[in-house]
Amino acid sequence: MADSFVTQSLEEIRFWSRIMKEHSLFLKLGFRCEDTQLIQEANGFYSVFEQIEAKANALPLTTDPQQIRAFNTEVCTAASHIWVYKRKILGLILTCKLPGGNNFPLLVDHVSREANYFRNRLHELNEGQLEPLPDAIIDENVFFLKIMADHAKFIGHLLDPSERKLVEQARDFSHDFDQLLFQAQDLSSMRPQSQTTPLLTQFLDQNRVSVASLRDFKKAARDLIEACRIKSIIHPLLADHVYREAERFLHLIDLFEQRLAGAPAN
Ligand SMILES: [Fe+2]
Numbered sequence: 001m002a003d004s005f006v007t008q009s010l011e012e013i014r015f016w017s018r019i020m021k022e023h024s025l026f027l028k029l030g031f032r033c034e035d036t037q038l039i040q041e042a043n044g045f046y047s048v049f050e051q052i053e054a055k056a057n058a059l060p061l062t063t064d065p066q067q068i069r070a071f072n073t074e075v076c077t078a079a080s081h082i083w084v085y086k087r088k089i090l091g092l093i094l095t096c097k098l099p100g101g102n103n104f105p106l107l108v109d110h111v112s113r114e115a116n117y118f119r120n121r122l123h124e125l126n127e128g129q130l131e132p133l134p135d136a137i138i139d140e141n142v143f144f145l146k147i148m149a150d151h152a153k154f155i156g157h158l159l160d161p162s163e164r165k166l167v168e169q170a171r172d173f174s175h176d177f178d179q180l181l182f183q184a185q186d187l188s189s190m191r192p193q194s195q196t197t198p199l200l201t202q203f204l205d206q207n208r209v210s211v212a213s214l215r216d217f218k219k220a221a222r223d224l225i226e227a228c229r230i231k232s233i234i235h236p237l238l239a240d241h242v243y244r245e246a247e248r249f250l251h252l253i254d255l256f257e258q259r260l261a262g263a264p265a266n
């Protein structure tokens with residue numbers, strides 16, 4: 001039987017290493033031609049995460065847990081390195097050292113938060129310190145709602161301004177997710193009293209409706225971009241990337257709902 005530590009570790013690494021690999025590409029595309037050093041570093045991270053992804057896909061679920069523990073540590077170090085690189089870029093942009101570059105500061109901060117999340121997940125898995133369900137529900141939602149709110153803002157800013165209807169829809173999603181994020185932060189601040197099964201169930205239900213609708217919007221945008229039917233500077237892979245992150249959040253919400261349903265009401 002497959003060990004759940006092994007299954008969870010490989011599942012996280014398979015998903016997030018591809019994400020980290022793609023971040024390297026997106027950052028590279030946003031640099032100026034003369035930023036050769038930064039471009040080289042981006043290429044380096046691309047191949048590091050490409051190799052990690054290939055290894056994670058090749059390792060069977062029956063792999064020895066000790067081997068996975070070592071792999072997690074190795075990947076955790078790579079995630080720390082790309083986090084440092086992303087924060088360095090953010091510093092350069094915010095001190096106006098890369099004038100004319102095309103990476104938004106919020107996008108660089110966003111991808112660094114995803115690297116930090118990945119690193120923490122691996123650390124928690126290795127330490128065997130996964131959060132109790134009521135805390136995980138609130139913390140994961142606070143994290144992912146901010147990610148979704150950011151995505152809506154990126155899409156709104158990277159679509160051509162002449163795509164007025166789509167820009168308006170992106171702005172509506174941005175507003176919707178900002179509100180959901182505030183609600184999640186309120187619920188977090190009311191801990192532990194807010195961690196009742198009815199409140200957490202309602203919280204998940206409400207978030208799921210909005211995430212599913214944002215996921216559909218991203219999917220439609222991705223298909224339109226791939227078919228060259230709308231005007232934008234969104235890379236088709238970026239459109240697919242944000243779609244996959246919404247799918248992941250939805251999947252997490254489903255898992256939480258199942259676990260909550262199995263938990264005794266308090
Ligand atoms: Fe991402």
Ligand SMILES: [Fe+2]
Nearest residue numbers: 110114147245
């Ligand atoms: Fe993202």
